[in-house]
Amino acid sequence: xxxxxxxxxxxxxxxxxxxxxxxxxxxxxxxxxxxxxxxxxxxxxxxxxxxxxxxxxxxxxxxxxxxxxxxxxxxxxxxxxxxxxxxxxxxxxxxxxxxxxxxxxxxxxxxxxxxxxxxxxxxxxxxxxxxxxxxxxxxxxxxxxxxxxxxxxxxxxxxxxxxxxxxxxxxxxxxxxxxxxxxxxxxxxxxxxxxxxxxxxxxxxxxxxxxxxxxxxxxxxxxxxxxxxxxxxxxxxxxxxxx
Numbered sequence: 086x087x088x089x090x091x092x093x094x095x096x097x098x099x100x101x102x103x104x105x106x107x108x109x110x111x112x113x114x115x116x117x118x119x120x121x122x123x124x125x126x127x128x129x130x131x132x133x134x135x136x137x138x139x140x141x142x143x144x145x146x147x148x149x150x151x152x153x154x155x156x157x158x159x160x161x162x163x164x165x166x167x168x169x170x171x172x173x174x175x176x177x178x179x180x181x182x183x184x185x186x187x188x189x190x191x192x193x194x195x196x197x198x199x200x201x202x203x204x205x206x207x208x209x210x211x212x213x214x215x216x217x218x219x220x221x222x223x224x225x226x227x228x229x230x231x232x233x234x235x236x237x238x239x240x241x242x243x244x245x246x247x248x249x250x251x252x253x254x255x256x257x258x259x260x261x262x263x264x265x266x267x268x269x270x271x272x273x274x275x276x277x278x279x280x281x282x283x284x285x286x287x288x289x290x291x292x293x294x295x296x297x298x299x300x301x302x303x304x305x306x307x308x309x310x311x312x313x314x315x316x317x318x319x320x321x322x323x324x325x326x327x328x
Contacts, residue, residue, distance in 0.1 A: 114150075197269070217306075221312075
């Protein structure tokens, strides 16, 4: 009973998965979620190669999401936004390609582009971790409160959660990028080049606080997602084998 409830979280199991061919798009979504859990829970966050493989998996999953056999439910909404988050990795790839060739893909100085790409990779990591956390919360609700939480596990609430996540992540990206650009330009609160605009001053003051909050929240989300990952992907197969 508990095992079947947990696997219904993916909302892509509508029958016996052993009888489906390997090319079933719902199998693709399951493997993609497993890939993302491994990428953000096991591999180091600074591993750019892992981000590239994750982006390639997102491209493949984006094609699978167009299949008519994929149900348009809250889980699918979170997965589609998880795919969109990897678009931020493309800018880093373009910056690396520009550094090794004479092709001009991005405008700006080397230091500006380096800082921008670093912040974009952080934004990709934060957005993906938050979206994975929403998926983890959904599996817990299905497991613990399947009937009571049905009103929350809707496409409407999933889209609202994704919108709030993107607003928070892009706001953090804008603040950090503005603060780093001002510091790189040598601007300060005193002297000839002082910050006379309250908004710019707020960005410089908020940047260290944002970094600290992001680290603490990242650790908490990592612990929560690791628990769900262990419960769904590690304990569930063992229970099924013992039955």
